[in-house]
Amino acid sequence: MRVAVVTESFLPSANGVTTSVLRVLDHLAGRGHEALVVCPGPAPGAYAGYPVVQVPGFSYRGFRAGVPSPALVRALDDFRPDVLHAASPFGLGAQALYVARRRRVATVAVFQTDVAGFARKHGLAATAPSIWRWLRHVHSYADLTLAPSSASLADLAANGIGRTRWWGRGVDAATYHPRHRTSPAGAALRARLLAGAPAGTVLVGYVGRLAPEKRVERLARLTGVPGARVVVVGDGPSRPALERDLGGGAAFLGRLDGEDLARAYAALDVFVHTGTTETFGQTLQEAMASGLPVVAPAAGGPLDVVAEGETGYLYAPEDDGALERAVRVLVADPAMRARMGEAGRRRVLPRSWDVLGEAIVGHYADAMAVAGASRRARV
Structure with missing residues (x-):
């Protein structure tokens, strides 16, 4: 199969779109398929x-x-691809879908970014209807639109986008593993983060991009929780303001990748997510694979990822008090943390990228069948 992957985001940018594209390419390479990537530069040549x-x-x-x-x-x-994969299409992806339709190439669009939700968070709520109109136009050129959660599928349906299917996100449970907590490097990181803290201090952490839509400033509410120390992993435009507002109440580790990121997850005791516009919530899966209980807003993708009361807690999306109360419960109960962390890892173990890779190849084949039937109907 010849697959053209057109993506709005690619290396060196680190985000959910880039990660899923990389894992799809890894899977295609491992199965002997041919592929091409088109993305905004600068980017690697291959x-x-x-x-x-x-x-x-x-x-x-x-x-x-x-x-x-x-x-x-x-x-x-x-x-001359057999199928076009448009990752989070908006501008570049819209052109790709249009060209592919004109060339009678099968098309699969992957909805991964809640652009309308981001616009609302940036004070541009009035633009949301126009954004959805544009997305309806863009996805009208796709034979199939894939979305990662039931909430995303419902949003697409409510805004008139059809021909949708579920396609989730995998997690590398071999890399993200509780064993890093007790490895020499992991233990050293944990000791550094706990330096000067009273015995029994619990590390409550966030991993992700530091940008306005991620609402990371909400962590300030947690810096006063007795027995807790806040850890922030990531980088982005909001970092200077966050370092100022959270002050000495949080440790900032910057952007981490690979084994360094895996060790950072495992060094934590509780994982917290603060953004309310996630179509999925990949960092939640990575935290669960690392054996952590998770706390996330009851909105969007986290509704599918977090089993309330079993692998963590879901809080009312705009209620900072509910976020703090959930964290306080976990900080005070090490047995609950251990139980939820173990349950979370068991929950994500079947969600490998290999399984998701096979699934998307199946979606490609279905899109090719749909496109072929459409071409025959026009003859």
Whole structure:
């Protein structure tokens, strides 16, 4: 199978869209499929043995976004794909879907970013209807639209986007593992984070991009919880303000990747998510694979990821008091933390990227069948 992957985000940017694209490419390479990547530059020239075509882009609030370009058309025409995979299509992906439809190439669009939700969080609520109108237009060119959660599928349906299916997110449970907590490097990190703290202090952490839509400033409410110390892993445009507002009540580790990130997760005792516009919540899965109880807003993707009272707690999305109360309960009860952490790891073990990779290849085949039937109907 020849797969053209057109993505609004790619390396070196680190986010959920990039991660899922990389894992799909890894799977395609492992199964012997051919692929091409088109993304905004600057980016690596290749990944997993596949060529990466860079198109012009611009940066906005820490995001790198591509713009429609003749280079994309040339790349698709030269590659002649069997199917187009448009990752979180908006601008560049919209052009790709349109060109593919004109070339009668099967198309799969992956809905991963709640752009309308982000607009509301940035004080642009009036633009949300226009954004959804544009997304309806974009996804009208897709033979299938995949979404990672029941909440996302409901949002798509409510806004008139059809031909949808569920496609979740995998987690690398071998990399994200509780064993890092007691490894020499993991133990050293935990000791550094607990330096000067009273015995029994609980590390409550957040991992992710530091940007306004992530609402990380809500962690300030937790800096006063007795027996807790807040840890923030990640980077982004909000970091200077967060370091100022959280002051000495939080430790900032910056952006981490690979084994360093896995050790940071495992060094924590409780994981907290603060954003309310997540279509999935990949960091929640990584925390659960690391053996942590999780606390997240009862909105969007976390509703599917977190088993309330079993693997952690869901709090009313805009209620900072409810967030604090859930964290206080876990800080005070080490046995509950251990029980929920173990249950969380068991819950995510079946969600491997290999299983999700096979699933998306099946969606590609279905899209090709849909496109083939449509072509025959037009003859």
